[in-house]
Amino acid sequence: MKDKIFYGILIAVCVVGAAVSAALVIYTFQLYQHASIISYIANGG
Amino acid sequence: MKLAKQILAIALAAAVFAAFDIAVYNVVTKRYINPNSEGMQAKSVELSKYLPFEENSEIVKLNSSFKLTDDLPVIDGAAALYPVFSAFVNAVYPKDSVRFDGENFTPDSALHYTNTRGSYKAIVDGDADLIFCAKPSEEQLAYANEKGVELELIPIGREAFVFIVNAENPVNSLTEEQVRDIYSGKILNWSEVGGKNRLINALERNEGSGSQTRMLSFMGDKEIKRNVFAALTGSAIGFSFRYYVEGIVGNSGVKMLSINGVYPDKEHIANGEYPLSSNFYAVCRKDDKNANLRALIDWILSDEGQKIIDESGYVTLE
Structure with missing residues:
Protein backbone atom coordinates (compact mmCIF):
# COMPACT_ATOMS: atom_id res chain seq x y z
CA MET A 1 0.00 0.00 0.00
CA LYS A 2 1.35 3.41 -0.91
CA ASP A 3 2.24 5.62 2.06
CA LYS A 4 -0.19 8.29 0.89
CA ILE A 5 -3.09 5.85 0.89
CA PHE A 6 -2.03 4.33 4.22
CA TYR A 7 -1.84 7.70 5.98
CA GLY A 8 -5.12 8.71 4.37
CA ILE A 9 -6.85 5.62 5.79
CA LEU A 10 -5.18 6.06 9.19
CA ILE A 11 -6.26 9.70 9.44
CA ALA A 12 -9.81 8.78 8.37
CA VAL A 13 -9.98 6.07 11.07
CA CYS A 14 -8.71 8.53 13.69
CA VAL A 15 -11.13 11.28 12.63
CA VAL A 16 -14.14 8.93 12.65
CA GLY A 17 -12.99 7.35 15.94
CA ALA A 18 -12.56 10.74 17.60
CA ALA A 19 -15.95 11.92 16.33
CA VAL A 20 -17.73 8.83 17.66
CA SER A 21 -15.95 9.14 21.04
CA ALA A 22 -16.82 12.84 21.28
CA ALA A 23 -20.47 12.07 20.47
CA LEU A 24 -20.52 9.38 23.17
CA VAL A 25 -19.07 11.78 25.76
CA ILE A 26 -21.62 14.50 24.84
CA TYR A 27 -24.48 11.96 24.98
CA THR A 28 -23.25 10.73 28.38
CA PHE A 29 -23.09 14.30 29.70
CA GLN A 30 -26.65 14.94 28.54
CA LEU A 31 -27.82 11.76 30.30
CA TYR A 32 -25.94 12.84 33.44
CA GLN A 33 -27.80 16.17 33.52
CA HIS A 34 -31.14 14.36 33.77
CA ALA A 35 -29.87 11.48 35.89
CA SER A 36 -32.14 9.95 38.48
CA ILE A 37 -30.65 8.32 41.58
CA ILE A 38 -33.05 5.40 41.28
CA SER A 39 -32.36 4.56 37.63
CA TYR A 40 -28.62 5.12 38.19
CA ILE A 41 -28.59 2.57 41.00
CA ALA A 42 -30.83 0.17 39.07
CA ASN A 43 -28.37 0.34 36.15
CA GLY A 44 -25.63 -1.01 38.41
CA GLY A 45 -24.15 2.34 39.41
CA MET B 1 5.63 -7.24 5.22
CA LYS B 2 5.11 -3.50 4.95
CA LEU B 3 1.48 -4.03 3.99
CA ALA B 4 0.93 -6.25 7.02
CA LYS B 5 2.38 -3.57 9.31
CA GLN B 6 0.21 -0.90 7.72
CA ILE B 7 -2.94 -3.00 8.15
CA LEU B 8 -1.93 -3.73 11.72
CA ALA B 9 -1.47 0.00 12.44
CA ILE B 10 -4.91 0.82 11.02
CA ALA B 11 -6.54 -2.04 12.95
CA LEU B 12 -4.77 -0.93 16.13
CA ALA B 13 -6.01 2.66 15.75
CA ALA B 14 -9.58 1.43 15.22
CA ALA B 15 -9.26 -0.94 18.20
CA VAL B 16 -8.04 1.84 20.53
CA PHE B 17 -11.08 3.99 19.73
CA ALA B 18 -13.44 1.03 20.01
CA ALA B 19 -11.96 -0.01 23.36
CA PHE B 20 -12.28 3.57 24.67
CA ASP B 21 -15.92 3.82 23.57
CA ILE B 22 -16.85 0.41 25.01
CA ALA B 23 -15.16 1.26 28.31
CA VAL B 24 -16.86 4.67 28.58
CA TYR B 25 -20.24 3.15 27.73
CA ASN B 26 -19.94 0.30 30.24
CA VAL B 27 -18.39 2.26 33.09
CA VAL B 28 -20.26 5.56 32.74
CA THR B 29 -22.92 5.96 30.02
CA LYS B 30 -25.13 2.98 30.75
CA ARG B 31 -25.49 3.98 34.41
CA TYR B 32 -27.20 7.21 33.39
CA ILE B 33 -29.68 5.73 30.92
CA ASN B 34 -33.12 6.46 32.32
CA PRO B 52 -57.72 14.17 38.87
CA PHE B 53 -61.02 13.69 37.04
CA GLU B 54 -59.50 11.32 34.46
CA GLU B 55 -61.11 7.93 33.98
CA ASN B 56 -57.82 6.04 33.69
CA SER B 57 -56.03 7.95 36.42
CA GLU B 58 -54.24 5.80 39.03
CA ILE B 59 -55.22 8.02 41.96
CA VAL B 60 -57.59 6.84 44.69
CA LYS B 61 -61.13 7.91 43.79
CA LEU B 62 -63.41 8.66 46.70
CA ASN B 63 -66.95 9.99 46.57
CA SER B 64 -66.59 12.63 49.26
CA SER B 65 -69.37 14.18 51.29
CA PHE B 66 -67.32 17.40 51.44
CA LYS B 67 -67.20 19.60 48.33
CA LEU B 68 -65.73 23.00 47.58
CA THR B 69 -67.18 25.16 44.82
CA ASP B 70 -65.54 28.57 45.14
CA ASP B 71 -62.59 30.31 46.86
CA LEU B 72 -60.59 27.21 46.09
CA PRO B 73 -57.24 27.01 47.86
CA VAL B 74 -54.50 26.61 45.23
CA ILE B 75 -52.67 23.35 45.85
CA ASP B 76 -49.08 22.32 45.13
CA GLY B 77 -46.56 19.84 46.53
CA ALA B 78 -43.77 17.31 46.36
CA ALA B 79 -43.34 14.54 43.78
CA ALA B 80 -43.63 11.79 46.39
CA LEU B 81 -47.02 13.16 47.50
CA TYR B 82 -48.50 14.14 44.14
CA PRO B 83 -50.80 11.06 43.92
CA VAL B 84 -52.26 12.02 47.32
CA PHE B 85 -52.96 15.70 46.77
CA SER B 86 -54.23 14.98 43.27
CA ALA B 87 -56.69 12.51 44.88
CA PHE B 88 -57.75 15.21 47.40
CA VAL B 89 -58.55 17.55 44.51
CA ASN B 90 -60.42 14.77 42.69
CA ALA B 91 -62.57 14.16 45.76
CA VAL B 92 -63.35 17.75 46.74
CA TYR B 93 -62.81 20.24 43.90
CA PRO B 94 -65.05 20.95 40.89
CA LYS B 95 -63.82 19.34 37.69
CA ASP B 96 -63.29 22.62 35.81
CA SER B 97 -60.91 23.90 38.50
CA VAL B 98 -58.02 21.83 37.16
CA ARG B 99 -56.49 22.77 33.82
CA PHE B 100 -53.73 20.68 32.30
CA ASP B 101 -52.25 21.41 28.87
CA GLY B 102 -50.86 17.93 28.32
CA GLU B 103 -47.51 18.65 29.97
CA ASN B 104 -48.11 21.15 32.77
CA PHE B 105 -50.90 22.67 34.82
CA THR B 106 -51.83 26.08 33.47
CA PRO B 107 -51.44 29.19 35.72
CA ASP B 108 -55.22 29.43 36.33
CA SER B 109 -55.45 25.82 37.58
CA ALA B 110 -56.27 25.18 41.26
CA LEU B 111 -53.85 22.24 41.19
CA HIS B 112 -50.16 22.70 40.51
CA TYR B 113 -47.09 20.55 40.80
CA THR B 114 -43.71 22.25 41.24
CA ASN B 115 -42.06 19.75 43.61
CA THR B 116 -40.73 20.57 47.10
CA ARG B 117 -38.48 23.48 46.18
CA GLY B 118 -41.05 25.13 43.91
CA SER B 119 -43.88 24.56 46.39
CA TYR B 120 -42.15 26.24 49.32
CA LYS B 121 -41.35 29.21 47.10
CA ALA B 122 -44.95 29.27 45.81
CA ILE B 123 -46.50 29.32 49.27
CA VAL B 124 -44.20 32.09 50.49
CA ASP B 125 -44.76 34.14 47.32
CA GLY B 126 -48.53 33.69 47.61
CA ASP B 127 -48.84 31.56 44.46
CA ALA B 128 -50.18 28.57 46.44
CA ASP B 129 -52.43 28.32 49.50
CA LEU B 130 -51.71 24.77 50.59
CA ILE B 131 -48.71 22.57 49.81
CA PHE B 132 -47.97 18.94 50.67
CA CYS B 133 -44.33 18.29 51.54
CA ALA B 134 -41.78 17.06 54.03
CA LYS B 135 -40.35 19.63 56.47
CA PRO B 136 -38.78 22.71 54.89
CA SER B 137 -35.02 23.11 54.62
CA GLU B 138 -33.18 25.85 56.54
CA GLU B 139 -32.90 27.77 53.29
CA GLN B 140 -36.65 27.53 52.68
CA LEU B 141 -37.39 28.68 56.24
CA ALA B 142 -34.94 31.57 55.81
CA TYR B 143 -36.73 32.59 52.59
CA ALA B 144 -40.06 32.61 54.46
CA ASN B 145 -38.54 34.70 57.26
CA GLU B 146 -37.04 37.13 54.78
CA LYS B 147 -40.47 37.64 53.22
CA GLY B 148 -42.14 37.95 56.63
CA VAL B 149 -44.21 34.79 56.14
CA GLU B 150 -44.97 32.40 58.99
CA LEU B 151 -45.65 28.87 57.86
CA GLU B 152 -47.93 26.41 59.61
CA LEU B 153 -47.11 22.71 59.26
CA ILE B 154 -49.98 20.32 59.90
CA PRO B 155 -48.99 16.62 60.01
CA ILE B 156 -51.36 14.59 57.81
CA GLY B 157 -49.60 11.24 57.45
CA ARG B 158 -46.42 9.29 57.89
CA GLU B 159 -43.77 8.22 55.44
CA ALA B 160 -40.41 6.48 55.63
CA PHE B 161 -37.08 7.91 54.62
CA VAL B 162 -35.33 5.00 52.92
CA PHE B 163 -31.90 4.04 51.66
CA ILE B 164 -31.69 2.15 48.37
CA VAL B 165 -29.05 0.01 46.67
CA ASN B 166 -28.90 -2.10 43.53
CA ALA B 167 -31.12 -5.20 43.80
CA GLU B 168 -28.06 -7.44 43.42
CA LEU B 188 -15.61 3.49 52.21
CA ASN B 189 -16.04 -0.12 51.09
CA TRP B 190 -19.09 -2.39 51.03
CA SER B 191 -16.94 -5.20 52.51
CA GLU B 192 -16.89 -3.23 55.80
CA VAL B 193 -20.65 -3.72 56.16
CA GLY B 194 -20.92 -7.31 54.91
CA GLY B 195 -20.93 -6.68 51.16
CA LYS B 196 -18.57 -7.24 48.25
CA ASN B 197 -15.13 -5.67 48.02
CA ARG B 198 -16.28 -2.53 46.15
CA LEU B 199 -16.08 1.15 46.93
CA ILE B 200 -19.29 2.78 48.15
CA ASN B 201 -20.60 5.56 45.95
CA ALA B 202 -22.80 7.57 48.33
CA LEU B 203 -25.22 9.59 46.22
CA GLU B 204 -26.97 12.80 47.22
CA ARG B 205 -29.88 14.79 45.83
CA ASN B 206 -30.12 18.44 44.92
CA GLU B 207 -30.21 21.08 47.64
CA VAL B 228 -14.69 10.97 43.79
CA PHE B 229 -12.97 7.64 43.06
CA ALA B 230 -16.12 5.76 44.05
CA ALA B 231 -18.19 7.74 41.54
CA LEU B 232 -16.63 5.81 38.65
CA THR B 233 -15.96 2.39 40.09
CA GLY B 234 -18.12 2.13 43.18
CA SER B 235 -21.49 0.57 43.87
CA ALA B 236 -24.03 3.18 44.89
CA ILE B 237 -26.28 3.86 47.82
CA GLY B 238 -28.94 6.56 47.58
CA PHE B 239 -31.95 7.80 49.52
CA SER B 240 -35.53 8.77 48.88
CA PHE B 241 -38.98 8.35 50.37
CA ARG B 242 -40.53 4.88 50.42
CA TYR B 243 -43.61 5.59 48.33
CA TYR B 244 -41.61 7.40 45.67
CA VAL B 245 -39.34 4.34 45.24
CA GLU B 246 -42.01 1.70 45.56
CA GLY B 247 -45.15 3.30 44.20
CA ILE B 248 -44.27 6.08 41.76
CA VAL B 249 -41.07 4.81 40.17
CA GLY B 250 -41.60 1.13 41.03
CA ASN B 251 -38.13 0.11 39.83
CA SER B 252 -37.33 -3.54 40.44
CA GLY B 253 -33.63 -2.87 39.86
CA GLY B 272 -43.02 3.24 64.82
CA GLU B 273 -40.46 0.41 64.66
CA TYR B 274 -38.84 1.73 61.49
CA PRO B 275 -36.50 4.37 62.90
CA LEU B 276 -36.57 6.80 59.98
CA SER B 277 -40.28 7.30 59.62
CA SER B 278 -41.50 10.86 59.85
CA ASN B 279 -44.58 12.94 59.25
CA PHE B 280 -45.45 14.62 56.01
CA TYR B 281 -47.34 17.87 56.14
CA ALA B 282 -50.00 20.11 54.75
CA LEU B 293 -58.45 26.36 53.51
CA ARG B 294 -59.15 25.41 57.13
CA ALA B 295 -62.20 23.37 56.09
CA LEU B 296 -60.08 21.47 53.58
CA ILE B 297 -57.38 20.74 56.17
CA ASP B 298 -60.03 19.49 58.62
CA TRP B 299 -61.40 17.22 55.89
CA ILE B 300 -57.90 15.86 55.12
CA LEU B 301 -57.59 14.94 58.81
CA SER B 302 -61.06 13.34 58.80
CA ASP B 303 -61.78 9.67 58.06
CA GLU B 304 -62.32 10.44 54.37
CA GLY B 305 -59.04 12.31 53.91
CA GLN B 306 -57.10 9.71 55.89
CA LYS B 307 -58.72 6.95 53.82
CA ILE B 308 -57.25 8.52 50.67
CA ILE B 309 -53.82 8.63 52.32
CA THR B 316 -52.07 7.49 58.23
CA LEU B 317 -51.42 9.36 61.45
CA GLU B 318 -53.12 6.72 63.63
Whole structure:
Protein backbone atom coordinates (compact mmCIF):
# COMPACT_ATOMS: atom_id res chain seq x y z
CA MET A 1 0.00 0.00 0.00
CA LYS A 2 1.35 3.41 -0.91
CA ASP A 3 2.24 5.62 2.06
CA LYS A 4 -0.19 8.29 0.89
CA ILE A 5 -3.09 5.85 0.89
CA PHE A 6 -2.03 4.33 4.22
CA TYR A 7 -1.84 7.70 5.98
CA GLY A 8 -5.12 8.71 4.37
CA ILE A 9 -6.85 5.62 5.79
CA LEU A 10 -5.18 6.06 9.19
CA ILE A 11 -6.26 9.70 9.44
CA ALA A 12 -9.81 8.78 8.37
CA VAL A 13 -9.98 6.07 11.07
CA CYS A 14 -8.71 8.53 13.69
CA VAL A 15 -11.13 11.28 12.63
CA VAL A 16 -14.14 8.93 12.65
CA GLY A 17 -12.99 7.35 15.94
CA ALA A 18 -12.56 10.74 17.60
CA ALA A 19 -15.95 11.92 16.33
CA VAL A 20 -17.73 8.83 17.66
CA SER A 21 -15.95 9.14 21.04
CA ALA A 22 -16.82 12.84 21.28
CA ALA A 23 -20.47 12.07 20.47
CA LEU A 24 -20.52 9.38 23.17
CA VAL A 25 -19.07 11.78 25.76
CA ILE A 26 -21.62 14.50 24.84
CA TYR A 27 -24.48 11.96 24.98
CA THR A 28 -23.25 10.73 28.38
CA PHE A 29 -23.09 14.30 29.70
CA GLN A 30 -26.65 14.94 28.54
CA LEU A 31 -27.82 11.76 30.30
CA TYR A 32 -25.94 12.84 33.44
CA GLN A 33 -27.80 16.17 33.52
CA HIS A 34 -31.14 14.36 33.77
CA ALA A 35 -29.87 11.48 35.89
CA SER A 36 -32.14 9.95 38.48
CA ILE A 37 -30.65 8.32 41.58
CA ILE A 38 -33.05 5.40 41.28
CA SER A 39 -32.36 4.56 37.63
CA TYR A 40 -28.62 5.12 38.19
CA ILE A 41 -28.59 2.57 41.00
CA ALA A 42 -30.83 0.17 39.07
CA ASN A 43 -28.37 0.34 36.15
CA GLY A 44 -25.63 -1.01 38.41
CA GLY A 45 -24.15 2.34 39.41
CA MET B 1 5.63 -7.24 5.22
CA LYS B 2 5.11 -3.50 4.95
CA LEU B 3 1.48 -4.03 3.99
CA ALA B 4 0.93 -6.25 7.02
CA LYS B 5 2.38 -3.57 9.31
CA GLN B 6 0.21 -0.90 7.72
CA ILE B 7 -2.94 -3.00 8.15
CA LEU B 8 -1.93 -3.73 11.72
CA ALA B 9 -1.47 0.00 12.44
CA ILE B 10 -4.91 0.82 11.02
CA ALA B 11 -6.54 -2.04 12.95
CA LEU B 12 -4.77 -0.93 16.13
CA ALA B 13 -6.01 2.66 15.75
CA ALA B 14 -9.58 1.43 15.22
CA ALA B 15 -9.26 -0.94 18.20
CA VAL B 16 -8.04 1.84 20.53
CA PHE B 17 -11.08 3.99 19.73
CA ALA B 18 -13.44 1.03 20.01
CA ALA B 19 -11.96 -0.01 23.36
CA PHE B 20 -12.28 3.57 24.67
CA ASP B 21 -15.92 3.82 23.57
CA ILE B 22 -16.85 0.41 25.01
CA ALA B 23 -15.16 1.26 28.31
CA VAL B 24 -16.86 4.67 28.58
CA TYR B 25 -20.24 3.15 27.73
CA ASN B 26 -19.94 0.30 30.24
CA VAL B 27 -18.39 2.26 33.09
CA VAL B 28 -20.26 5.56 32.74
CA THR B 29 -22.92 5.96 30.02
CA LYS B 30 -25.13 2.98 30.75
CA ARG B 31 -25.49 3.98 34.41
CA TYR B 32 -27.20 7.21 33.39
CA ILE B 33 -29.68 5.73 30.92
CA ASN B 34 -33.12 6.46 32.32
CA PRO B 35 -35.89 4.07 31.25
CA ASN B 36 -38.63 6.52 32.17
CA SER B 37 -40.40 8.79 29.71
CA GLU B 38 -39.17 12.35 29.10
CA GLY B 39 -42.14 13.67 31.08
CA MET B 40 -41.21 11.52 34.06
CA GLN B 41 -37.58 12.57 33.85
CA ALA B 42 -38.44 16.24 33.66
CA LYS B 43 -40.99 16.22 36.48
CA SER B 44 -39.88 13.30 38.69
CA VAL B 45 -43.39 11.96 38.36
CA GLU B 46 -45.65 11.07 35.41
CA LEU B 47 -48.23 13.84 35.89
CA SER B 48 -50.72 12.38 33.42
CA LYS B 49 -50.86 9.04 35.29
CA TYR B 50 -52.21 10.72 38.42
CA LEU B 51 -54.46 13.45 37.03
CA PRO B 52 -57.72 14.17 38.87
CA PHE B 53 -61.02 13.69 37.04
CA GLU B 54 -59.50 11.32 34.46
CA GLU B 55 -61.11 7.93 33.98
CA ASN B 56 -57.82 6.04 33.69
CA SER B 57 -56.03 7.95 36.42
CA GLU B 58 -54.24 5.80 39.03
CA ILE B 59 -55.22 8.02 41.96
CA VAL B 60 -57.59 6.84 44.69
CA LYS B 61 -61.13 7.91 43.79
CA LEU B 62 -63.41 8.66 46.70
CA ASN B 63 -66.95 9.99 46.57
CA SER B 64 -66.59 12.63 49.26
CA SER B 65 -69.37 14.18 51.29
CA PHE B 66 -67.32 17.40 51.44
CA LYS B 67 -67.20 19.60 48.33
CA LEU B 68 -65.73 23.00 47.58
CA THR B 69 -67.18 25.16 44.82
CA ASP B 70 -65.54 28.57 45.14
CA ASP B 71 -62.59 30.31 46.86
CA LEU B 72 -60.59 27.21 46.09
CA PRO B 73 -57.24 27.01 47.86
CA VAL B 74 -54.50 26.61 45.23
CA ILE B 75 -52.67 23.35 45.85
CA ASP B 76 -49.08 22.32 45.13
CA GLY B 77 -46.56 19.84 46.53
CA ALA B 78 -43.77 17.31 46.36
CA ALA B 79 -43.34 14.54 43.78
CA ALA B 80 -43.63 11.79 46.39
CA LEU B 81 -47.02 13.16 47.50
CA TYR B 82 -48.50 14.14 44.14
CA PRO B 83 -50.80 11.06 43.92
CA VAL B 84 -52.26 12.02 47.32
CA PHE B 85 -52.96 15.70 46.77
CA SER B 86 -54.23 14.98 43.27
CA ALA B 87 -56.69 12.51 44.88
CA PHE B 88 -57.75 15.21 47.40
CA VAL B 89 -58.55 17.55 44.51
CA ASN B 90 -60.42 14.77 42.69
CA ALA B 91 -62.57 14.16 45.76
CA VAL B 92 -63.35 17.75 46.74
CA TYR B 93 -62.81 20.24 43.90
CA PRO B 94 -65.05 20.95 40.89
CA LYS B 95 -63.82 19.34 37.69
CA ASP B 96 -63.29 22.62 35.81
CA SER B 97 -60.91 23.90 38.50
CA VAL B 98 -58.02 21.83 37.16
CA ARG B 99 -56.49 22.77 33.82
CA PHE B 100 -53.73 20.68 32.30
CA ASP B 101 -52.25 21.41 28.87
CA GLY B 102 -50.86 17.93 28.32
CA GLU B 103 -47.51 18.65 29.97
CA ASN B 104 -48.11 21.15 32.77
CA PHE B 105 -50.90 22.67 34.82
CA THR B 106 -51.83 26.08 33.47
CA PRO B 107 -51.44 29.19 35.72
CA ASP B 108 -55.22 29.43 36.33
CA SER B 109 -55.45 25.82 37.58
CA ALA B 110 -56.27 25.18 41.26
CA LEU B 111 -53.85 22.24 41.19
CA HIS B 112 -50.16 22.70 40.51
CA TYR B 113 -47.09 20.55 40.80
CA THR B 114 -43.71 22.25 41.24
CA ASN B 115 -42.06 19.75 43.61
CA THR B 116 -40.73 20.57 47.10
CA ARG B 117 -38.48 23.48 46.18
CA GLY B 118 -41.05 25.13 43.91
CA SER B 119 -43.88 24.56 46.39
CA TYR B 120 -42.15 26.24 49.32
CA LYS B 121 -41.35 29.21 47.10
CA ALA B 122 -44.95 29.27 45.81
CA ILE B 123 -46.50 29.32 49.27
CA VAL B 124 -44.20 32.09 50.49
CA ASP B 125 -44.76 34.14 47.32
CA GLY B 126 -48.53 33.69 47.61
CA ASP B 127 -48.84 31.56 44.46
CA ALA B 128 -50.18 28.57 46.44
CA ASP B 129 -52.43 28.32 49.50
CA LEU B 130 -51.71 24.77 50.59
CA ILE B 131 -48.71 22.57 49.81
CA PHE B 132 -47.97 18.94 50.67
CA CYS B 133 -44.33 18.29 51.54
CA ALA B 134 -41.78 17.06 54.03
CA LYS B 135 -40.35 19.63 56.47
CA PRO B 136 -38.78 22.71 54.89
CA SER B 137 -35.02 23.11 54.62
CA GLU B 138 -33.18 25.85 56.54
CA GLU B 139 -32.90 27.77 53.29
CA GLN B 140 -36.65 27.53 52.68
CA LEU B 141 -37.39 28.68 56.24
CA ALA B 142 -34.94 31.57 55.81
CA TYR B 143 -36.73 32.59 52.59
CA ALA B 144 -40.06 32.61 54.46
CA ASN B 145 -38.54 34.70 57.26
CA GLU B 146 -37.04 37.13 54.78
CA LYS B 147 -40.47 37.64 53.22
CA GLY B 148 -42.14 37.95 56.63
CA VAL B 149 -44.21 34.79 56.14
CA GLU B 150 -44.97 32.40 58.99
CA LEU B 151 -45.65 28.87 57.86
CA GLU B 152 -47.93 26.41 59.61
CA LEU B 153 -47.11 22.71 59.26
CA ILE B 154 -49.98 20.32 59.90
CA PRO B 155 -48.99 16.62 60.01
CA ILE B 156 -51.36 14.59 57.81
CA GLY B 157 -49.60 11.24 57.45
CA ARG B 158 -46.42 9.29 57.89
CA GLU B 159 -43.77 8.22 55.44
CA ALA B 160 -40.41 6.48 55.63
CA PHE B 161 -37.08 7.91 54.62
CA VAL B 162 -35.33 5.00 52.92
CA PHE B 163 -31.90 4.04 51.66
CA ILE B 164 -31.69 2.15 48.37
CA VAL B 165 -29.05 0.01 46.67
CA ASN B 166 -28.90 -2.10 43.53
CA ALA B 167 -31.12 -5.20 43.80
CA GLU B 168 -28.06 -7.44 43.42
CA ASN B 169 -26.14 -5.84 46.27
CA PRO B 170 -25.89 -8.58 48.96
CA VAL B 171 -26.28 -6.04 51.78
CA ASN B 172 -29.87 -5.95 53.05
CA SER B 173 -29.57 -4.00 56.27
CA LEU B 174 -27.48 -1.22 57.81
CA THR B 175 -27.54 0.48 61.16
CA GLU B 176 -28.15 4.22 61.36
CA GLU B 177 -24.56 4.65 62.50
CA GLN B 178 -23.23 2.70 59.52
CA VAL B 179 -25.21 4.92 57.14
CA ARG B 180 -23.83 8.05 58.79
CA ASP B 181 -20.31 6.59 58.60
CA ILE B 182 -20.78 5.81 54.90
CA TYR B 183 -21.93 9.33 54.08
CA SER B 184 -19.28 10.98 56.24
CA GLY B 185 -16.51 8.97 54.55
CA LYS B 186 -15.59 6.79 57.54
CA ILE B 187 -16.79 3.60 55.83
CA LEU B 188 -15.61 3.49 52.21
CA ASN B 189 -16.04 -0.12 51.09
CA TRP B 190 -19.09 -2.39 51.03
CA SER B 191 -16.94 -5.20 52.51
CA GLU B 192 -16.89 -3.23 55.80
CA VAL B 193 -20.65 -3.72 56.16
CA GLY B 194 -20.92 -7.31 54.91
CA GLY B 195 -20.93 -6.68 51.16
CA LYS B 196 -18.57 -7.24 48.25
CA ASN B 197 -15.13 -5.67 48.02
CA ARG B 198 -16.28 -2.53 46.15
CA LEU B 199 -16.08 1.15 46.93
CA ILE B 200 -19.29 2.78 48.15
CA ASN B 201 -20.60 5.56 45.95
CA ALA B 202 -22.80 7.57 48.33
CA LEU B 203 -25.22 9.59 46.22
CA GLU B 204 -26.97 12.80 47.22
CA ARG B 205 -29.88 14.79 45.83
CA ASN B 206 -30.12 18.44 44.92
CA GLU B 207 -30.21 21.08 47.64
CA GLY B 208 -33.71 21.95 48.87
CA SER B 209 -35.35 18.69 47.76
CA GLY B 210 -37.42 17.03 50.49
CA SER B 211 -35.18 13.98 50.71
CA GLN B 212 -31.93 16.00 50.78
CA THR B 213 -33.31 18.12 53.64
CA ARG B 214 -34.26 14.94 55.49
CA MET B 215 -30.79 13.50 54.85
CA LEU B 216 -29.04 16.57 56.28
CA SER B 217 -31.24 16.32 59.34
CA PHE B 218 -30.43 12.59 59.65
CA MET B 219 -26.68 13.29 59.46
CA GLY B 220 -26.87 15.81 62.31
CA ASP B 221 -23.40 17.21 63.03
CA LYS B 222 -21.65 14.85 60.62
CA GLU B 223 -20.65 16.41 57.32
CA ILE B 224 -21.36 14.57 54.07
CA LYS B 225 -18.18 13.82 52.14
CA ARG B 226 -18.03 12.60 48.55
CA ASN B 227 -15.50 10.02 47.39
CA VAL B 228 -14.69 10.97 43.79
CA PHE B 229 -12.97 7.64 43.06
CA ALA B 230 -16.12 5.76 44.05
CA ALA B 231 -18.19 7.74 41.54
CA LEU B 232 -16.63 5.81 38.65
CA THR B 233 -15.96 2.39 40.09
CA GLY B 234 -18.12 2.13 43.18
CA SER B 235 -21.49 0.57 43.87
CA ALA B 236 -24.03 3.18 44.89
CA ILE B 237 -26.28 3.86 47.82
CA GLY B 238 -28.94 6.56 47.58
CA PHE B 239 -31.95 7.80 49.52
CA SER B 240 -35.53 8.77 48.88
CA PHE B 241 -38.98 8.35 50.37
CA ARG B 242 -40.53 4.88 50.42
CA TYR B 243 -43.61 5.59 48.33
CA TYR B 244 -41.61 7.40 45.67
CA VAL B 245 -39.34 4.34 45.24
CA GLU B 246 -42.01 1.70 45.56
CA GLY B 247 -45.15 3.30 44.20
CA ILE B 248 -44.27 6.08 41.76
CA VAL B 249 -41.07 4.81 40.17
CA GLY B 250 -41.60 1.13 41.03
CA ASN B 251 -38.13 0.11 39.83
CA SER B 252 -37.33 -3.54 40.44
CA GLY B 253 -33.63 -2.87 39.86
CA VAL B 254 -33.30 -1.30 43.30
CA LYS B 255 -34.13 -2.48 46.81
CA MET B 256 -34.76 -0.64 50.05
CA LEU B 257 -32.50 -1.45 53.00
CA SER B 258 -33.66 -2.35 56.46
CA ILE B 259 -32.37 0.10 59.06
CA ASN B 260 -31.32 -1.35 62.43
CA GLY B 261 -32.83 -4.62 61.11
CA VAL B 262 -36.29 -3.14 60.44
CA TYR B 263 -37.68 -3.06 56.88
CA PRO B 264 -39.54 0.12 55.84
CA ASP B 265 -42.96 -1.37 55.10
CA LYS B 266 -46.32 0.15 56.07
CA GLU B 267 -46.60 -1.98 59.20
CA HIS B 268 -43.22 -0.91 60.61
CA ILE B 269 -43.86 2.75 59.76
CA ALA B 270 -47.29 2.64 61.44
CA ASN B 271 -46.07 0.96 64.63
CA GLY B 272 -43.02 3.24 64.82
CA GLU B 273 -40.46 0.41 64.66
CA TYR B 274 -38.84 1.73 61.49
CA PRO B 275 -36.50 4.37 62.90
CA LEU B 276 -36.57 6.80 59.98
CA SER B 277 -40.28 7.30 59.62
CA SER B 278 -41.50 10.86 59.85
CA ASN B 279 -44.58 12.94 59.25
CA PHE B 280 -45.45 14.62 56.01
CA TYR B 281 -47.34 17.87 56.14
CA ALA B 282 -50.00 20.11 54.75
CA VAL B 283 -48.33 23.52 54.87
CA CYS B 284 -50.10 26.87 54.73
CA ARG B 285 -49.44 30.48 55.65
CA LYS B 286 -50.54 31.27 59.19
CA ASP B 287 -52.15 34.50 58.00
CA ASP B 288 -54.19 32.87 55.20
CA LYS B 289 -57.79 33.90 55.85
CA ASN B 290 -59.45 31.64 53.25
CA ALA B 291 -62.16 29.79 55.27
CA ASN B 292 -62.13 26.96 52.76
CA LEU B 293 -58.45 26.36 53.51
CA ARG B 294 -59.15 25.41 57.13
CA ALA B 295 -62.20 23.37 56.09
CA LEU B 296 -60.08 21.47 53.58
CA ILE B 297 -57.38 20.74 56.17
CA ASP B 298 -60.03 19.49 58.62
CA TRP B 299 -61.40 17.22 55.89
CA ILE B 300 -57.90 15.86 55.12
CA LEU B 301 -57.59 14.94 58.81
CA SER B 302 -61.06 13.34 58.80
CA ASP B 303 -61.78 9.67 58.06
CA GLU B 304 -62.32 10.44 54.37
CA GLY B 305 -59.04 12.31 53.91
CA GLN B 306 -57.10 9.71 55.89
CA LYS B 307 -58.72 6.95 53.82
CA ILE B 308 -57.25 8.52 50.67
CA ILE B 309 -53.82 8.63 52.32
CA ASP B 310 -54.10 4.99 53.36
CA GLU B 311 -55.41 3.68 50.04
CA SER B 312 -52.77 5.66 48.14
CA GLY B 313 -50.16 3.50 49.87
CA TYR B 314 -49.02 5.88 52.60
CA VAL B 315 -49.41 5.55 56.34
CA THR B 316 -52.07 7.49 58.23
CA LEU B 317 -51.42 9.36 61.45
CA GLU B 318 -53.12 6.72 63.63
